[in-house]
Amino acid sequence: MFDDLDGDRRGFLKCMAWAGTGALFAFQGGIGSSIGLDAALAAPARHASVQPFTFAQISDSHIGFNKPPNADARATFREAIAKVKALPNRPDFVIHTGDVSQLSRDEEFDDAEQMLKELGLPVFFVPGEHDMLDPDGGKAFLNRFGKGTQGAGWYSFDHRGVHFVALVNVADLKPGGMGNLGAAQLAWLKADLAGRSSSTPIVVFAHIPLWTVYADWGWGTDDSAEALKLLARFGSVTVLNGHIHQITQKIEGKIAFHTARSTAFPQPAPGSAPSPGPLKVPSEQLHSMLGITDAQFVRGHDRIALIDSTLSA
Amino acid sequence: MTRGFKILTFQVSVIAAGALMMGVVADMARAAPPAAAASVTIGNFTFNSPTLTVKPGTTVTWTNADDIPHTVLSKDGVFKSKVLDTGDRFSFTFAKAGQFGYYCSLHPHMTGIVTVKA
Numbered sequence: 460m461f462d463d464l465d466g467d468r469r470g471f472l473k474c475m476a477w478a479g480t481g482a483l484f485a486f487q488g489g490i491g492s493s494i495g496l497d498a499a500l501a502a503p504a505r506h507a508s509v510q511p512f513t514f515a516q517i518s519d520s521h522i523g524f525n526k527p528p529n530a531d532a533r534a535t536f537r538e539a540i541a542k543v544k545a546l547p548n549r550p551d552f553v554i555h556t557g558d559v560s561q562l563s564r565d566e567e568f569d570d571a572e573q574m575l576k577e578l579g580l581p582v583f584f585v586p587g588e589h590d591m592l593d594p595d596g597g598k599a600f601l602n603r604f605g606k607g608t609q610g611a612g613w614y615s616f617d618h619r620g621v622h623f624v625a626l627v628n629v630a631d632l633k634p635g636g637m638g639n640l641g642a643a644q645l646a647w648l649k650a651d652l653a654g655r656s657s658s659t660p661i662v663v664f665a666h667i668p669l670w671t672v673y674a675d676w677g678w679g680t681d682d683s684a685e686a687l688k689l690l691a692r693f694g695s696v697t698v699l700n701g702h703i704h705q706i707t708q709k710i711e712g713k714i715a716f717h718t719a720r721s722t723a724f725p726q727p728a729p730g731s732a733p734s735p736g737p738l739k740v741p742s743e744q745l746h747s748m749l750g751i752t753d754a755q756f757v758r759g760h761d762r763i764a765l766i767d768s769t770l771s772a
Numbered sequence: 773m774t775r776g777f778k779i780l781t782f783q784v785s786v787i788a789a790g791a792l793m794m795g796v797v798a799d800m801a802r803a804a805p806p807a808a809a810a811s812v813t814i815g816n817f818t819f820n821s822p823t824l825t826v827k828p829g830t831t832v833t834w835t836n837a838d839d840i841p842h843t844v845l846s847k848d849g850v851f852k853s854k855v856l857d858t859g860d861r862f863s864f865t866f867a868k869a870g871q872f873g874y875y876c877s878l879h880p881h882m883t884g885i886v887t888v889k890a
Contacts, residue, residue: 527839635875734838736840
């Protein structure tokens with residue numbers, strides 16, 4: 460239902476926009492490459508003969524978080540937004556890969572929304588588990604950031620030849636399990652992808668990683684293999700996630716996976732701490748562990764490079 | 773002599789008062805035995821007593837000691853906490869015998885079980 464960004468839909472997309480970890484993605488001639496915000500800021504403006512488009516990712520803003528190592532997650536979110544705004548090549552839109560809020564409180568969602576408005580860009584959201592904590596289990600988030608979406612908040616749209624799919628893997632989680640997509644969403648995804656040319660570049664985004672980063676901490680999605688099976692025939696698939704507050708990446712077949720940093724607080728590397736709780740780094744280190752960092756992945760003939768940058772740059 | 777008598781009277785009064793209080797406490801204990809209680813601390817993304825056995829009538833209190841919010845949700849829908857931020861508590865009294873598995877709805881790899889038997 461989001462066929463393009465033109466006309467009236469643009470207003471809707473503004474409601475849906477999300478900004479991730481501050482990674483910047485550039486698509487040129489159907490081949491994606493991405494550069495970090497710092498590199499983009501340093502780069503001269505592109506020649507007009509090339510018509511790339513870019514979008515930015517912001518993730519895990521946790522508005523309302525106020526404990527070590529970050530007493531004010533609103534302030535660091537504002538810094539990430541300023542970073543996106545300062546880009547010489549204005550992104551077409553921003554995606555936010557979830558955990559917008561810390562506790563799903565209205566004032567947290569409201570502050571996030573108001574700050575994102577400063578971008579003047581469409582923002583596309585998917586919820587994180589922290590956005591499902593209202594008494595109605597996610598309705599507060601959907602009413603504000605997910606109008607017109609399916610089920611627990613999934614949807615897709617096309618932009619300049621790239622098909623974007625937003626998935627929700629934080630609803631109805633099962634005891635002992637990890638992230639979960641569920642049968643209804645998988646059926647929707649199958650129908651959404653059916654009939655699309657295998658040469659269509661696909662970007663999938665969801666909160667929890669769609670591959671198992673670390674099962675002991677629940678860093679994966681139980682039924683992601685079924686989604687990846689549906690994506691396997693496409694020549695260029697990029698999967699963008701958040702949740703783990705650090706950069707990880709992997710290439711499997713034609714699918715490139717990448718997780719983004721948080722704008723609020725870092726988490727430990729898998730298994731490197733007793734729990735995945737906030738990494739309590741000294742304040743002078745905090746900004747170097749938030750935002751975006753260099754991240755590139757190259758796959759076959761298609762190339763999508765992600766260069767993340769940090770808030771300290 | 774007068775002063776000594778007064779001191780003695782005071783001491784007797786204190787002893788009498790103490791005896792009276794002890795009697796009251798004993799009466800209270802007979803009337804309402806102290807409620808059985810157990811506690812589970814949530815820390816490092818785990819329930820620190822993942823298996824707990826209690827008698828019927830026991831009130832179990834979960835306290836979140838993590839910097840990240842958690843929930844306590846019965847697998848069978850018997851009990852459900854609101855979101856527990858740091859330091860928040862949730863209590864549930866187990867009236868009947870049985871096995872009650874539970875988990876955190878945010879981090880479902882966190883699981884525990886309360887066994888209630890007489």
